[in-house]
Amino acid sequence: MLRTILLTGGVMGAALSGYLPLVYAQKKRLRPPGALDEKDFLSSCIKCGQCVQVCPVQAIKLADLVDGFGVGAPYIDAREQACDFSCDAVQCILACPTGSLVYKKPAFLGVRKGAKLAAAPILKAKEKDAEPTLNLSERIGVARLTRPEACLAIQGKGFKGQVRGASFKGRMRYMEVNRWKPIRVADHPYDVAECDLCVRECPVKGAISIETVFAPDGTKRKSPVVHEPCVGCGVCEMICPVEPTCIVIDAREVWNT
Ligand code: SF4
Numbered sequence: 468m469l470r471t472i473l474l475t476g477g478v479m480g481a482a483l484s485g486y487l488p489l490v491y492a493q494k495k496r497l498r499p500p501g502a503l504d505e506k507d508f509l510s511s512c513i514k515c516g517q518c519v520q521v522c523p524v525q526a527i528k529l530a531d532l533v534d535g536f537g538v539g540a541p542y543i544d545a546r547e548q549a550c551d552f553s554c555d556a557v558q559c560i561l562a563c564p565t566g567s568l569v570y571k572k573p574a575f576l577g578v579r580k581g582a583k584l585a586a587a588p589i590l591k592a593k594e595k596d597a598e599p600t601l602n603l604s605e606r607i608g609v610a611r612l613t614r615p616e617a618c619l620a621i622q623g624k625g626f627k628g629q630v631r632g633a634s635f636k637g638r639m640r641y642m643e644v645n646r647w648k649p650i651r652v653a654d655h656p657y658d659v660a661e662c663d664l665c666v667r668e669c670p671v672k673g674a675i676s677i678e679t680v681f682a683p684d685g686t687k688r689k690s691p692v693v694h695e696p697c698v699g700c701g702v703c704e705m706i707c708p709v710e711p712t713c714i715v716i717d718a719r720e721v722w723n724t
């Protein structure tokens with residue numbers, strides 16, 4: 468008990484004294500879709516939590532005390548719960564009352580090179596709809612295969628079972644189950660001869676694919692390869708069955724060709 472009090476007091480003291488803000492400022496949080504560039508986002512967001520309320524998979528969380536300057540600001544921890552766009556229309560942007568989340572930035576704010584998407588993303592779930600695109604003009608990050616040596620596809624391995632274990636609380640919509648009702652990932656086990664789960668569950672058309680690549684020893688392998696339409700939603704990071712994940716989102720990273 469005493470230890471808890473001391474620790475809590477220490478954390479609070481550090482946060483209030485400005486130490487933790489400096490530490491956590493180094494940590495790049497993934498912001499919700501449509502977020503303005505970090506400085507503008509943090510100065511305009513009033514921490515009202517409207518975006519949190521409308522998200523059907525509860526992907527958006529509000530930062531706590533240890534986030535220092537960003538305390539109360541919305542963020543997404545993709546490994547725990549990614550944005551799977553199961554709201555169909557980027558509802559968090561619609562709900563934001565301050566323009567901190569926007570479909571398209573006002574011209575005076577400018578767009579960082581590589582942040583702008585080449586075209587409006589096509590949402591696989593809406594491919595058969597009259598309007599299959601998401602009204603989104605900038606990415607929130609870019610997926611990156613950080614541990615290729617552990618990737619099951621590269622090793623030629625499949626996957627069977629619950630990707631993140633029985634206790635994983637993350638949710639996602641599965642079109643073959645119910646378009647309008649996300650279910651727990653734990654309730655949707657897989658059985659694939661060669662892992663392609665990051666590709667299979669990516670909600671954006673053309674953002675990632677399995678390609679043939681050559682290993683350093685010259686042998687042919689299958690590997691996930693990320694492409695320009697990647698918006699940085701984080702579904703690939705959440706669904707990767709390897710621990711720790713082989714693929715992560717570089718928050719606020721731009722597309723480098
Ligand atoms: S776009 Fe993503 S984060 Fe925003 S409400 Fe929809 S599912 Fe949630």
Ligand code: SF4
Nearest residue numbers: 669697699700701703
């Ligand atoms: S590659 Fe990953 S981060 Fe990029 S759009 Fe697909 S699931 Fe989202």
Ligand code: SF4
Nearest residue numbers: 618619620662665707
């Ligand atoms: S889900 Fe993970 S292990 Fe499977 S192919 Fe993608 S990165 Fe590799």
